[in-house]
Amino acid sequence: MRRHVLIFGLVGGLLFAALQYTEYRFIVIEHSIELYGALVAILFAAFGIWLGLRITRRREVIRETVVVKEVLVHVDSPAPPGTDSAPFAPNAARQQTLGITARELEILSLVARGLSNREIAAQLFVSENTVKTHCARAFDKLGAKRRTQAVQLGKELGLIK
Numbered sequence: 001m002r003r004h005v006l007i008f009g010l011v012g013g014l015l016f017a018a019l020q021y022t023e024y025r026f027i028v029i030e031h032s033i034e035l036y037g038a039l040v041a042i043l044f045a046a047f048g049i050w051l052g053l054r055i056t057r058r059r060e061v062i063r064e065t066v067v068v069k070e071v072l073v074h075v076d077s078p079a080p081p082g083t084d085s086a087p088f089a090p091n092a093a094r095q096q097t098l099g100i101t102a103r104e105l106e107i108l109s110l111v112a113r114g115l116s117n118r119e120i121a122a123q124l125f126v127s128e129n130t131v132k133t134h135c136a137r138a139f140d141k142l143g144a145k146r147r148t149q150a151v152q153l154g155k156e157l158g159l160i161k
Contacts, residue, residue, distance in 0.1 A: 100159065103134055107124070109160045117131045135147075
């Protein structure tokens with residue numbers, strides 16, 4: 001009995017395999033153009049997606065911001081011989097007569113330290129254009145045409161150290 005079941009199952013499996021093979025051949029032969037078209041479409045779609053992702057991928061840019069905070073430390077040091085030991089105080093009367101604001105005076109003192117407009121803007125947390133405006137107004141009030149001339153006039157008038 002087992003032998004008959006085994007033979008029957010084996011013959012049924014072979015017939016089923018033959019039927020699937022003929023059906024497969026019929027589909028491939030009958031619809032070969034559609035299958036090749038679908039295969040080409042899948043290949044081109046995969047290539048297009050890969051190329052699109054490759055072209056439009058975001059390149060990682062690592063930006064590092066270094067924040068430096070200047071901390072002023074008061075140090076009592078002996079004054080060199082022949083100099084005043086009193087701290088510098090700007091000439092307030094001269095400042096008022098010229099009409100120089102505190103911000104313009106602050107920017108003028110930073111210009112005297114040799115800082116650029118960009119460095120001054122970063123230190124004071126303002127835009128570079130704001131620094132340029134304050135510089136231009138201070139230069140105009142002092143009658144200076146250049147940065148060096150403004151610094152020299154500011155020192156002569158006792159506005160900056």
